[in-house]
Amino acid sequence: MSESILAANPATREGRPWYRNRKLDQYICFWSVPFFYNLFGLVFVPLSWMMPPRSPTSDIADVIAFMQSPNLLIACTILTLAIGLSAVGNACYMVQMRRMSVSPVFLFAFMAGAIVGAVVGALFPMFCFGLGAFRSGYDPEILQMMYDFGYLSFIGSLGCFVLNWGMLGLAILLDKNNILPKWLGYYVIWQLMTEFFVATVWIAHDGPFAWDGLLAFWFNMVIYVPWQIIVYVCIFRAIRNQPENELRNARFKPGATYA
Amino acid sequence: MAITTADAEPLPDTNGNTTAPGLVPGEASMWFFILGDLLIFGVYFVCYMVYRGEHAGLFLQSQRHLDQGIGMSNTVVLLTSSLFVALGTEAARAGKAARATRLVGIAFACGAVFPILKLVEWLPKLGAGITPGENLFFMFYYLMTGLHLVHVLLGLVILGFVLRSLRSASTPNMKFIETGGIYWHMVDLLWLLLFALFYLIR
Amino acid sequence: MSTRGQLLLLWTTPVAGVLFLAAYLMFPGFSPPMSPTMTPEEVAAFLQANLTATRGVVIFVNLIGASLVPFFACIAVQMLRVGNSSPVFAYSYIICVGIGLTAFILADYCWGVAAYRPDRDPQLVSLLNDMAWFFFIAPAGLVVVQNLCLAGSIYLDARPKPVFPRWVAHFNVATAVLMIPGAFAILHKAGPLAWDGSLSFSLRLATFAVYVAVMFFVLLRVVQQPVESEGVLL
Numbered sequence: 001m002s003e004s005i006l007a008a009n010p011a012t013r014e015g016r017p018w019y020r021n022r023k024l025d026q027y028i029c030f031w032s033v034p035f036f037y038n039l040f041g042l043v044f045v046p047l048s049w050m051m052p053p054r055s056p057t058s059d060i061a062d063v064i065a066f067m068q069s070p071n072l073l074i075a076c077t078i079l080t081l082a083i084g085l086s087a088v089g090n091a092c093y094m095v096q097m098r099r100m101s102v103s104p105v106f107l108f109a110f111m112a113g114a115i116v117g118a119v120v121g122a123l124f125p126m127f128c129f130g131l132g133a134f135r136s137g138y139d140p141e142i143l144q145m146m147y148d149f150g151y152l153s154f155i156g157s158l159g160c161f162v163l164n165w166g167m168l169g170l171a172i173l174l175d176k177n178n179i180l181p182k183w184l185g186y187y188v189i190w191q192l193m194t195e196f197f198v199a200t201v202w203i204a205h206d207g208p209f210a211w212d213g214l215l216a217f218w219f220n221m222v223i224y225v226p227w228q229i230i231v232y233v234c235i236f237r238a239i240r241n242q243p244e245n246e247l248r249n250a251r252f253k254p255g256a257t258y259a
Numbered sequence: 260m261a262i263t264t265a266d267a268e269p270l271p272d273t274n275g276n277t278t279a280p281g282l283v284p285g286e287a288s289m290w291f292f293i294l295g296d297l298l299i300f301g302v303y304f305v306c307y308m309v310y311r312g313e314h315a316g317l318f319l320q321s322q323r324h325l326d327q328g329i330g331m332s333n334t335v336v337l338l339t340s341s342l343f344v345a346l347g348t349e350a351a352r353a354g355k356a357a358r359a360t361r362l363v364g365i366a367f368a369c370g371a372v373f374p375i376l377k378l379v380e381w382l383p384k385l386g387a388g389i390t391p392g393e394n395l396f397f398m399f400y401y402l403m404t405g406l407h408l409v410h411v412l413l414g415l416v417i418l419g420f421v422l423r424s425l426r427s428a429s430t431p432n433m434k435f436i437e438t439g440g441i442y443w444h445m446v447d448l449l450w451l452l453l454f455a456l457f458y459l460i461r
Numbered sequence: 462m463s464t465r466g467q468l469l470l471l472w473t474t475p476v477a478g479v480l481f482l483a484a485y486l487m488f489p490g491f492s493p494p495m496s497p498t499m500t501p502e503e504v505a506a507f508l509q510a511n512l513t514a515t516r517g518v519v520i521f522v523n524l525i526g527a528s529l530v531p532f533f534a535c536i537a538v539q540m541l542r543v544g545n546s547s548p549v550f551a552y553s554y555i556i557c558v559g560i561g562l563t564a565f566i567l568a569d570y571c572w573g574v575a576a577y578r579p580d581r582d583p584q585l586v587s588l589l590n591d592m593a594w595f596f597f598i599a600p601a602g603l604v605v606v607q608n609l610c611l612a613g614s615i616y617l618d619a620r621p622k623p624v625f626p627r628w629v630a631h632f633n634v635a636t637a638v639l640m641i642p643g644a645f646a647i648l649h650k651a652g653p654l655a656w657d658g659s660l661s662f663s664l665r666l667a668t669f670a671v672y673v674a675v676m677f678f679v680l681l682r683v684v685q686q687p688v689e690s691e692g693v694l695l
Contacts (some may be wrong), residue, residue, distance in 0.1 A: 025545040025617050029553065073648050080599050080644040084606025087556035088549075095547045104695055111552070115559030123564065127595045129646060134591055136498075139584050146588075186292035193299060196406050203392045208306060209402070216305055223299070246545040248694060249619035 011235030022247050025096065026239045029088045033232055036085035039078060042249040043126070046220045048075040050129060053151060056205045060140050067143040074132035082151040083123050090114035093168060096238050099246075100175035113164035117157065125154035155211045156201045161170045184234050191227045285438035288313075293445050298411075300403075300449055307399050307456060314395060320461060321396035324389060329380045330458040333373055334450065337411075340369035341447040344418070348440045351431050366443070367418045373411050377404070400457055407449055414439075414446045422428045467538065467684045471530035474677045477528035478670070484525065484663075485666070488518040490572065494657035497594070497650045501587030508579045508586060519573035528568045532673065532680075533558045539683050540611060544619035546548050548694065550610040557610070561603035568596035594646070594656050601665055608637040608672075624686070627644030629679055632672075639668040 048071055054062070090110070095257040097107045128150030132143045165188050172185030201216050202210035205224065208215040244250055311318045347362035381401075392399040421439040425431050485491055489511035499507065509514060537558070542552035571593035575586050615623065616629035643665035646656035653660040 023546045026547050026549050028613060029549045046579045076647045077644050080602040081605060084557045088553040090550035090556060092548045093554045111556060114556050118560045119563045123599060131591050142588060178595055183288035185292045186288055190292050190295040200398055200402055204398060207395055209398050219302060227629045249544040249546050252544045252619040252621060
């Protein structure tokens with residue numbers, strides 16, 4: 001699919017090789033996103049087995065065994081090195097928001113949310129798990145606390161994502177340049193609703209509303225994963241469809257004198 | 260320090276009308292949201308019924324704590340509001356802007372009563388220690404009525420913008436008014452379902 | 462674009478450097494760096510023995526922790542001038558700075574909380590100490606991506622007269638590579654990759670110090686390019 005999209009790119013059709021593409025900066029950053037999400041999936045699923053979420057009511061022996069599994073440390077290391085890519089992925093949204101007719105306030109509010117989200121939604125929870133594995137011999141209560149802290153922080157980090165998706169959705173709906181399709185704006189706001197549903201994980205220990213519950217986790221995942229893919233496909237199309245003369249580097253002609 | 264904040268001339272406003280007029284009322288992409296929202300609520304309703312079947316006793320006992328009177332008043336308030344929105348849209352379509360403003364104004368006032376009634380309903384409950392953590396029923400109850408309340412608040416904001424559009428523009432933006440109206444009817448519809456499931460089915 | 466404000470902020474970099482150096486020298490946990498193999502009891506005893514200095518440094522770093530931000534902001538503003546098709550690298554850079562700074566300050570807080578009640582359960586003191594080291598390690602990963610963004614932006618500069626000289630891109634890639642071992646301190650408790658090891662600790666901090674110093678002089682020249690009439694696109 002990616003090849004066909006690239007082939008349809010007007011710049012490559014002009015005969016310019018991909019590495020001379022004017023939008024190469026955007027394409028590099030864009031393609032870091034699937035790379036990052038795969039890494040993210042690798043870190044959280046087969047490497048740490050933190051996802052799919054373990055039960056909040058797990059037996060303490062299971063909690064200890066999980067919290068001390070050495071793979072958690074590998075996961076932590078990879079995440080530490082890669083967390084910066086979350087910034088790159090969010091910057092791809094921001095570039096499109098910047099092109100919209102709306103005020104940059106949306107952009108900067110989004111940026112603040114992106115910073116907080118990376119810390120509370122990824123780095124901190126992973127460290128909670130890694131700390132248990134780093135030093136064997138922590139008391140079971142301490143491990144249980146880090147287990148809870150990790151899961152609640154990872155699954156229950158609401159505010160920054162409400163902010164981010166709210167800003168993105170509103171910006172799309174108010175935009176008059178039609179950078180991203182209007183239905184995507186509604187789709188983003190719709191997805192935002194699922195953030196509210198997650199609030200229950202802070203209360204429920206079992207049943208559909210716990211952090212491994214049918215509604216609070218699985219239903220949200222069913223909505224979230226296709227949504228995330230569709231949003232990035234739309235971002236890709238927005239990059240591809242950006243007219244060449246609108247690019248910031250379009251004014252630099254080789255040989256021209258410009259300070 | 261010269262800072263340019265716009266890097267491109269904004270393209271002309273295309274008004275966002277992507278479909279042929281008259282096909283569906285309101286902005287076509289808005290239906291995306293309406294149907295999606297109904298889908299989410301639908302899944303929650305189904306889950307509610309399933310868990311209700313599993314824990315029939317618990318749900319029945321917990322339901323007794325709900326005040327059908329307030330639930331009924333909420334329903335009346337929202338239905339009235341919805342009716343006035345429909346009348347207001349009709350008036351706006353007929354070009355009677357002043358009348359439409361008045362009607363939507365009444366709709367707004369009715370809608371604004373809803374959050375107050377919700378607080379009247381919730382605060383004594385929370386005060387009496389009936390919180391979402393109480394049991395599965397109350398988790399469902401607070402979560403879903405709470406999310407519906409968020410929808411109502413958003414709807415009030417939208418109605419506010421509809422009012423502004425009716426009052427300031429010489430030719431009101433019918434698309435926008437219809438979109439707002441549809442959203443408000445959806446909020447109404449969701450409440451009817453909530454009311455039936457939580458208050459009435461015993 | 463006026464250069465005065467940028468120059469002013471840029472000149473806070475040497476001040477920040479001196480402040481960080483002072484904090485580094487005063488912090489008992491860094492000279493020599495605490496070993497990851499210390500038992501919880503040893504960590505608690507260590508903090509007890511170095512209470513005043515630790516508290517002092519924690520407060521000091523709490524105050525100066527963000528003092529390098531103006532330096533990074535200068536880089537970001539110049540990145541916005543670079544002739545790329547979009548500001549995507551500059552935006553990534555700024556977010557990375559925010560994440561890295563938050564992690565760094567959380568590290569400071571963890572040591573601060575540990576030193577606030579050093580007589581609490583040694584297990585908790587040790588946990589806070591471990592957490593502090595984890596968060597101290599984390600900014601290394603952010604600097605890696607940050608530097609790669611700056612490098613990418615420079616490589617793709619379409620300006621006939623580039624904003625940054627090209628060697629700065631190579632330099633950024635090189636420093637990014639040298640920062641990578643820092644992240645492996647999470648995996649190792651002994652040897653050069655442990656958090657007190659030569660690669661994870663000494664090499665990383667030395668690389669960062671050299672990086673800031675070199676970039677300071679680079680920026681001194683970049684900021685003073687005669688671009689008064691030019692605007693900056695956010």
